[in-house]
Amino acid sequence: MLEAVKERLEALGIPIVSAPTSTDGYLVNFAVNKTIDHINNQTNLNAVPSGLTHVAIDMAVGEFLLTKKSMGLLNIESLNFDAVEKRVKDGDTDVEFAVDAKSTPEAKFNAFITYLQHNEVDFVRYRVLTW
Secondary structure (H helix, E strand, C coil), rough: CHHHHHHHHHHCCCCCCCCCCCCCHHHHHHHHHHHHHHHHHCCCCCCCCCCHHHHHHHHHHHHHHHHHHHHCCCCHHHCCCCCCCCCCCCCCCECCCCCCCCCCCCHHHHHHHHHCCCCCCCHHCCCCCCC
């Protein structure tokens, strides 16, 4: 799962720095282990069910990004959250996208982290009773 989390981060444009002074390797490992422990505790299973693999990857990515942001190690301004265009006009056709111009990059980033963390996920389907 660790490699899948690294691939997801790189696909999102967030490189994992492997320099000796970087904490990225430790933070990614910690986020993965924390996510696995959380899912295992919620389901009473010893492994992440295959149906939750992609949810677990996103949760680990969200945990990693939130930790880096909280530590001040993530430059949110370098991430592009802008829509391509807000308004498109071609002849007599005028289209305006519902984009809130007042949203800051940080607000958009926080919403993205909340999405990745899957706080609303219910693990009932995978939960096992223990005695």
